[in-house]
Amino acid sequence: MHKPMAPEDWREANRAMWDERVPIHIGSDYYDLDSFRREPDSLRGFEVEEVGDVTGRTLLHLQCHIGLDTLSWALRGARQVVGLDFSEPAVEAARDLAASLGLGPDRASFVAADVYDAAEAVPDSAYDIVYTGVGALCWLPDIVRWAETAASLVAPGGFLYLAEFHPMTDALDDETGGRIAYDYFSRQPWVDESPGTYADLDAATVSNRSVEWQHTLGDVVSALAAAGLRVDFLHEHDITLFQRFGSLERRDGYFRLPADRPRVPLMYSLRASRPPEA
Template sequence: MTATSGAQWRDANRAMWDERVPIHAASRHYDQAGFLAGGGDVNAFEVEEVGDVTGKRLVHLQCHMGQDTLSWARHGAAEVVGLDFSEPALEVARGLAAGLGFGPERASFVAADVYDAREALGGRTFDIVYTGIGALVWLPDVERWAEVAASLVAPGGFLYLAEFHPVADVLDWDTGTRFERDYLDEEAMVFDEPGTYTDGEANTRNNLNYEWNHSLGSVVSAIAATGLRIEFLHERDWTLFQKFASLEQTGRHFHQPGGVPRAPLMYSLKASRV
């Protein structure tokens, strides 16, 4: 069985995420107490690009513990639905929703693989299909993902994607200016290391995981092939964490220092159904 066939990659990734849920939930990174007190909003550029969500129905694919999902409810969405394959993560999300006073008619969470979202959501469609930062790298087939995501977009609605730029995933750690991997490589990247992004020293057991780097062209082409109309594609020269040793922090953004060739580090895309 290859890394991308059968359930091998999915089972490994789910076990890895399930184990890390309590670590993430207790971390300063997610700061759940602060979130319940009104902090921890989605990024400002996402709020600006998505626009007014008042009265809208929004589904968040690969929502993890649901904080971004619930942030859209706090911004006025009439209904938010989070979908993720980790039931422990969704238990945390449901607890947060209850803590914010959102009943299931306002905020609900569905346990399913993203490729099964259409069936898991009963064929429903939404005004906004949102997928948060750091989601696509966990999926082997971006064309299949795009087909599923597009099927959830209601007439007049749109898909919004914000992601780390795939170019950034093939550059060197020291300077972020040299290619260390093939940008067009479609093979799985296999990792087996303890810890997690909220705690690199965490003693974890389920460490095997599979990731894929999807070129920007493959993502845009996959979405365009569904019939959705690309409204914009924005590339950014900053990111949200210390991706390279050379990056300098200004507020919440990390960017290359002056005099260093800039690489795209993040991107966002909106695609509408007319």
């Protein structure tokens, strides 16, 4: 596996970018926190089905942002959830949201730390479920280190669950999603300086430098296997959560390619487990 390349300021630039966008996200229609407080469930249907019943289990959510998915798992019955994010404002927002839902620290707690430092930062050494939600891995340069860290936090008999945008989408042209336009195997960091945010494209922002990476499906699966987890399944999905390509149509709550077009994978999900101790 190739050694990742990263600008020296990647972490500081990304943290500043996310810190500035937290208040925008809190007030946005995209996250719609008023509706979430009334019906607190932000999870996708395939995630709920694939993770299964979380009643009585502990769950660690890596790169949790403002905690909607974390709290959704708590309210689906998880005994205790812990969310981790490197943005202090995001963690504070998550704590406030948990309190507004009547979830105390014994049920839902949040930690401000870099994901690579998670093993030292979270309150327990292992969890029944380690969960990573959509749009997280692209912010990390070293997928091997991520896999080693995440795997170390899976309890015997537990599993890691990951739902992500499919790396194939990074190779397709932005307008149609119908032709190969970029290198699928590129390890070059992608540096962007666009203002605004996906939750409000017209928002006035100052900290606009961000650094992302693409990770092939093979690299993600291989990293988890090398970290000692057994891949239980890898599912590819023909849906996505936003208008990734101009040609996508919104149907049944998701964005899809037109019905008369050949389909390509737009998202994927996987579960990788740690065998019970003998």
